[in-house]
Amino acid sequence: MKTFIVSLLVLCGLSTAVYAEGYQVDIERGKALATAQCESCHGLAMIAMAKQFPNLRGQKPAYLNKQLVDFKAGLRLDPLMQSQVSALTAEQLQDVALFYSQQDIPNLSAN
Numbered sequence: 001m002k003t004f005i006v007s008l009l010v011l012c013g014l015s016t017a018v019y020a021e022g023y024q025v026d027i028e029r030g031k032a033l034a035t036a037q038c039e040s041c042h043g044l045a046m047i048a049m050a051k052q053f054p055n056l057r058g059q060k061p062a063y064l065n066k067q068l069v070d071f072k073a074g075l076r077l078d079p080l081m082q083s084q085v086s087a088l089t090a091e092q093l094q095d096v097a098l099f100y101s102q103q104d105i106p107n108l109s110a111n
């Protein structure tokens with residue numbers, strides 16, 4: 001029982017750290033942000049060309065959101081990405097994570 005309660009507290013703690021509470025994630029806002037700020041590097045042309053630029057399409061939203069939150073918190077280090085997310089809110093990170101998760105996975109096998 002004690003373990004269960006501790007696990008529950010840990011889960012709650014994690015979820016409040018990662019998700020903005022009570023926020024209705026907005027895929028259209030995520031799309032607008034991706035188009036304006038992320039596609040220059042994470043667009044299909046660039047991920048095919050630049051081997052170190054990861055594909056985000058079709059990845060799980062919770063995974064994408066966690067990476068973005070970690071970049072912002074300095075728990076995952078990458079100068080490019082840390083500067084990309086530094087001015088974004090927790091809500092914007094969720095929006096853009098949802099947007100990319102809903103895109104078709106590209107066939108990169110030729111690259």
Ligand code: HEC
Binds near residue numbers: 038053080
């Ligand atoms: C200037 C180029 C550039 C821009 C613009 C950019 N990124 Fe990135 N992004 C990268 C690179 C390079 C990496 C790989 C970092 C590493 O090696 O850890 C990355 C990694 C990521 C990851 C982790 C992927 C994984 O599989 O773990 C996510 C999520 C991400 N970017 C989302 C975004 C979002 C959302 C935006 C727009 C707000 C954005 N990026 C804008 C270059 C960019």
